[in-house]
Amino acid sequence: MAKTVAVTNQKGGVGKTTTSINLAASLAASRRKVLLIDIDPQGNATMGSGVNKAALERSSYEVLLGQSTIEESVVAVEHSGYHLLPSNGDLTAAEVALLDEIGRELRLRQALSSIEERYEFIIIDCPPALSMLTVNALAAADSVLIPMQCEYYALEGLAALLDTVEKIRRILNPGLRVEGLLRTMFDARNNLSGQVSAQLVKHFGSKVFSTIIPRNVRLAEAPSHGLPALLYDRNSSGALAYLALASEMVQRNHRHLRAV
Numbered sequence: 001m002a003k004t005v006a007v008t009n010q011k012g013g014v015g016k017t018t019t020s021i022n023l024a025a026s027l028a029a030s031r032r033k034v035l036l037i038d039i040d041p042q043g044n045a046t047m048g049s050g051v052n053k054a055a056l057e058r059s060s061y062e063v064l065l066g067q068s069t070i071e072e073s074v075v076a077v078e079h080s081g082y083h084l085l086p087s088n089g090d091l092t093a094a095e096v097a098l099l100d101e102i103g104r105e106l107r108l109r110q111a112l113s114s115i116e117e118r119y120e121f122i123i124i125d126c127p128p129a130l131s132m133l134t135v136n137a138l139a140a141a142d143s144v145l146i147p148m149q150c151e152y153y154a155l156e157g158l159a160a161l162l163d164t165v166e167k168i169r170r171i172l173n174p175g176l177r178v179e180g181l182l183r184t185m186f187d188a189r190n191n192l193s194g195q196v197s198a199q200l201v202k203h204f205g206s207k208v209f210s211t212i213i214p215r216n217v218r219l220a221e222a223p224s225h226g227l228p229a230l231l232y233d234r235n236s237s238g239a240l241a242y243l244a245l246a247s248e249m250v251q252r253n254h255r256h257l258r259a260v
Helices: 016-029 044-048 060-064 091-098 104-112 132-140 152-171 191-207 217-225 237-252 254-259
Strands: 003-007 034-038 075-077 082-085 121-125 143-149 177-186 208-214
Touching: 003 016, 003 132, 016 034, 016 044, 016 082, 016 121, 016 143, 016 177, 016 217, 016 237, 034 044, 044 217, 060 091, 060 104, 091 132, 104 132, 132 152, 143 152, 152 177, 152 191, 177 191, 177 237, 191 208, 208 237, 217 237, 237 254
Parallel strands: 003 121, 003 143, 034 082, 034 121, 143 177, 177 208
Antiparallel strands: 075 082
16 A cells, blocks of 8 residues: 655745655656655646646546546656646636535545555645645645745744644544655755754654755756656756655655555
């Protein structure tokens, strides 16, 4: 059974989609079977994977509304080695359409039940808000990966996010846990970054990934080419950092993967 990880942060611009794409590609490069799910109406993980969101026949919208199965909607991202459940702006309407549906928070979990045996990792790229889409992702996930910049306001937002995760765990998904906190866009020359990073390690210990994702131009350029950094510039510091993160993820989930 797949390990399902929701990549989320209620604050935008923290490297959430960049992490989703590059982690999926790096896990695939280590010969893991990976499904990346784009559940953000912006469709950035879809475009960043080289898939045209404007030309989709099926997407996560149809899956959530039960209009198509997840098997029918997944596409293969050949160059990156993972499968993708794509998204586009249609997904915005899904929240309204789901309001009167029974079990609306569990639609994604139910959809995944038919294919989770096929993958080792399922990575869900969430919207930067606590919406019905994010709730669906957290209800379906085994764990939450939280990308965050090492800046003052990030700590305040983190407390709110952890409170949300706890509420979802208590009400909808008792097995949900925090996979880890990932420091992104890290600038070692910035004293505040170092101070916030030290605070994170002090308070959360082993929940903070050892891997740190640096600020990197090649990492920022890669999505415009529809590629993960691993394929855009394999030797860039960003690509190497996400390869290290994938290795750390596999090590953390060694027991789970052995049981698959």
